Amino acid sequence: LNALLSATGTTVFTVMSALAVQHGSINLGQGFPDYEGPEDVVKAAADALLDNRNQYPPMTGLPELRQAVADANRRFYGLTIDPATEVVVTSGATEALTACLMAVLNPGDEVVLFEPLYDTYLPVIRMLGAVPKLVRLTPPKWELPRDALAAAFGPKTKAVLLNTPLNPASKVFTAAELAFIADLLQRHDAYAVCDEVYEHLTFDGWKHIPLMTLPGMRGRCMRVGSAGKTFSLTGWKVGYVTCDASLAPNVAKAHQLLTFTTPPNLQRAVAVGLNKDDSYFESLSAELQAKRDRLAAGLEKLGFGVLEARGSYFITADFSPLGFSGDDVAFCRHITEAAKVTAIPVSAFYDNPADAPKHYARFAFCKNDAVLDEALSRLAAWK
Ligand code: PMP
Ligand code: GLN
Numbered sequence: 001l002n003a004l005l006s007a008t009g010t011t012v013f014t015v016m017s018a019l020a021v022q023h024g025s026i027n028l029g030q031g032f033p034d035y036e037g038p039e040d041v042v043k044a045a046a047d048a049l050l051d052n053r054n055q056y057p058p059m060t061g062l063p064e065l066r067q068a069v070a071d072a073n074r075r076f077y078g079l080t081i082d083p084a085t086e087v088v089v090t091s092g093a094t095e096a097l098t099a100c101l102m103a104v105l106n107p108g109d110e111v112v113l114f115e116p117l118y119d120t121y122l123p124v125i126r127m128l129g130a131v132p133k134l135v136r137l138t139p140p141k142w143e144l145p146r147d148a149l150a151a152a153f154g155p156k157t158k159a160v161l162l163n164t165p166l167n168p169a170s171k172v173f174t175a176a177e178l179a180f181i182a183d184l185l186q187r188h189d190a191y192a193v194c195d196e197v198y199e200h201l202t203f204d205g206w207k208h209i210p211l212m213t214l215p216g217m218r219g220r221c222m223r224v225g226s227a228g229k230t231f232s233l234t235g236w237k238v239g240y241v242t243c244d245a246s247l248a249p250n251v252a253k254a255h256q257l258l259t260f261t262t263p264p265n266l267q268r269a270v271a272v273g274l275n276k277d278d279s280y281f282e283s284l285s286a287e288l289q290a291k292r293d294r295l296a297a298g299l300e301k302l303g304f305g306v307l308e309a310r311g312s313y314f315i316t317a318d319f320s321p322l323g324f325s326g327d328d329v330a331f332c333r334h335i336t337e338a339a340k341v342t343a344i345p346v347s348a349f350y351d352n353p354a355d356a357p358k359h360y361a362r363f364a365f366c367k368n369d370a371v372l373d374e375a376l377s378r379l380a381a382w383k
Contacts, residue, residue: 061089
């Protein structure tokens with residue numbers, strides 16, 4: 001058996017969701033909305049299913065979706081993208097990220113990435129025979145440690161993997177931080193895999209800036225988006241990569257090996273979604289911001305130390321003021337069983353959970369208001 005896979009545990013999201021079901025707990029762990037995405041997008045998929053859109057589509061994606069991705073790049077970020085040669089549609093951002101890493105990495109190459117991090121990155125990098133170089137962001141502010149980042153780059157650096165807005169820290173990288181990263185990429189002639197699945201989920205006037213828009217970055221960045229996040233349809237697993245025509249053929253070949261194509265009916269619907277007018281994207285973030293505020297205020301009232309959340313679906317909360325004696329894994333299990341509310345231990349987002357911060361839990365707020373309120377009253381009753 002493959003040793004790396006054998007050593008990879010079942011993802012914390014699956015483990016905690018199963019525990020939530022087992023205990024009849026409200027699941028604020030795994031990040032998925034408990035409400036449906038836009039009706040016109042869902043209907044477009046249903047129509048496409050009945051319209052004989054059910055055979056293999058073109059390998060790099062339906063032309064109408066590639067065009068919609070290119071148009072969205074122009075509308076939101078001023079990027080000029082050729083839909084024929086610079087967009088690859090994938091089965092979720094998860095596949096897109098793996099395809100981008102496959103596109104550029106050779107065994108022995110080094111990849112710089114930030115902790116806390118999403119759980120798919122490290123196993124894939126290691127399976128490709130590449131070597132992760134981890135740089136830690138530190139709560140509560142999660143600022144870029146510039147010296148540590150510069151020190152992580154070296155002659156073997158092939159790429160950086162950057163997730164902004166960042167899951168679970170809900171940090172949105174600033175223009176100055178991105179400029180610092182861009183400078184290192186240029187000096188080391190390296191690529192960037194940009195996990196931007198939460199690009200449209202930012203709050204309080206924080207704007208997502210793709211690294212790809214910075215000077216010199218157009219040819220170095222592979223920018224990954226997710227229809228699951230942008231349209232609150234996480235089960236759809238439609239992702240898209242935007243990158244220079246010099247990189248796209250390798251991304252496409254990786255996609256060819258991994259899944260080859262992505263369901264055409266869903267692709268057609270996602271094109272409808274990406275073409276929606278600005279008001280959709282504005283209300284998406286405004287509605288989530290109100291949910292964030294609702295949950296954050298409630299957790300604060302209960303005594304949690306709630307960290308600032310500038311983007312994504314998640315709040316990180318320090319539970320140590322509550323006087324719980326165990327670590328974050330114990331805390332998340334305990335509240336699932338005793339309060340019937342589930343969260344994710346933040347140490348799960350570290351390569352070595354043993355030396356990670358152990359007093360933070362991640363709560364997803366992409367839930368109906370009544371569900372958030374019920375979760376808060378359960379926590380109040382438990383406390
Ligand atoms: N990256 C991050 C940071 C995520 O939180 C997620 C979770 N959905 C993904 C990638 C995967 O996205 P998808 O469901 O489109 O594969
Ligand atoms: N991205 C989601 C989260 O962070 C979960 C996706 C998954 O279950 N793998 O909660």
